[in-house]
Amino acid sequence: MRNVLHIGLILALLSSVAPVAADVVLPPAIAGSPSLKALRKSMLAGRELSEVQLRTLADAGEGLAAARFAKRLEERADPAFIDDAAHYYSIAVYQGRDFAMPRLLATLTDKKAEFSPARLRNIRGVLDRAARRGDAKAAAGLARMLIQGAPFETDIPKARELLLLAAQAGDSKAAMQLALSHIQGEAGLPPDPESARPALELALASPDPGVQAMALALARQIPGGEALQPAVLPAGSPDLDRSKRPPVRPPLEGDAP
Numbered sequence: 001m002r003n004v005l006h007i008g009l010i011l012a013l014l015s016s017v018a019p020v021a022a023d024v025v026l027p028p029a030i031a032g033s034p035s036l037k038a039l040r041k042s043m044l045a046g047r048e049l050s051e052v053q054l055r056t057l058a059d060a061g062e063g064l065a066a067a068r069f070a071k072r073l074e075e076r077a078d079p080a081f082i083d084d085a086a087h088y089y090s091i092a093v094y095q096g097r098d099f100a101m102p103r104l105l106a107t108l109t110d111k112k113a114e115f116s117p118a119r120l121r122n123i124r125g126v127l128d129r130a131a132r133r134g135d136a137k138a139a140a141g142l143a144r145m146l147i148q149g150a151p152f153e154t155d156i157p158k159a160r161e162l163l164l165l166a167a168q169a170g171d172s173k174a175a176m177q178l179a180l181s182h183i184q185g186e187a188g189l190p191p192d193p194e195s196a197r198p199a200l201e202l203a204l205a206s207p208d209p210g211v212q213a214m215a216l217a218l219a220r221q222i223p224g225g226e227a228l229q230p231a232v233l234p235a236g237s238p239d240l241d242r243s244k245r246p247p248v249r250p251p252l253e254g255d256a257p
Helices: 002-024 034-044 051-059 063-074 079-094 098-108 117-132 136-148 156-168 172-184 193-204 209-219
Strands: none
Touching (some): 034 063, 079 098, 098 117, 117 136, 136 156, 193 209
């Protein structure tokens, strides 16, 4: 009898804790609002929400709603709304909706768009955070913008740090761009071929024969570069070193936009 009572007590405690644990994953503004929770549940069940409803959820921190609202803004095909679209895509990325990253980067490279300084600071923070967490797309995309000087200010040292992060996460194009940046130099920075070695080593670890060939050609331009050789892939292996790739995040509820 004592065991039965003990088990019953445990189940009762678990049942009382479960709703609170489920709310922990929600943004506070939604977790504390029954109406927003109901609206989010309706969206996840497949209901098509209006733009006003999507924006309400997005402003409360709901990532999927933010991505869907940003897409609606993009579909207007009006540069005046690209700043808003980038803002809401950044909310989606911050909330773990990785599928929004390519659209965020695309909106930021729209030459017709005008971005507010405050939003650019926030978006820069979101991209920095994603890059530090191993997102190669975020690291490489932000690096290229910092090299080009748009929409963020030029920052070559930071761009090189980000390219290295992307290369270490498996982006062979970022590795090649970093190597070229050191070999050719950048505005205000002279060529430094020896500093290209780590990037070339990462490029030579790529399973792509074309990347390996280009890396070998560049290696001849650095001191002792002739000693660098491509890594040998095991027969039938599609990937050389998964340790250099970002961890695969389990899909989140409602990941598909």
